[in-house]
Amino acid sequence: RKEVEQDPGPFNVPEGATVAFNCTYSNSASQSFFWYRQDCRKEPKLLMSVYSSGNEDGRFTAQLNRASQYISLLIRDSKLSDSATYLCVVKFIDYKLSFGAGTTVTVRA
């Protein structure tokens, strides 16, 4: 079983729609959680951290469910510029980040 699993998508949504997707992780001792964004043929960049109580950053909301071992990302009022692959990242031990294979989101006009 992979350490971090994501639905690859793609999620095709119209502008202005809300899209949400999850990521599951296998190690219950995981410490920290993050979402990265990767545009086509570009490098990954940190989008936001995921806190235990859930957190928002503008139109983006991240949630953590430790009991069920998943994190989620919700994007409200989707923009064309939100089209990207969203990578779920989990820190299992102090010095290693494990990346999921990503969920692709395509926002259409």
Place this chain on the structure above:
Amino acid sequence: DTAVSQTPKYLVTQMGNDKSIKCEQNLGHDTMYWYKQDSKKFLKIMFSYNNKELIINETVPNRFSPKSPDKAHLNLHINSLELGDSAVYFCASSQGLAGVNTGELFFGEGSRLTVL
């Protein structure tokens, strides 16, 4: 100024050849990494160095040898290239191991290696 720069961006070579990819960061970070992203977009860590000391060495063939001459540089040398080595190799850096609390890694633009 590019924060994490790696060269070359594209590399096309024959099986059996030896090649190197160089990486430099000007962020003053103490930790650097090599990640491999295959055709399925799975980003897998290969090596991590902290203050020039090897911290992570995942199950990577011996044909791959990292070298960190100083904190700002981490190079990757690959011997006897195989078809399966074709991938995008990303260099990254962070302040502290795995970015400590921020989890923020700064990636280079990637080096796309194609082995024919």
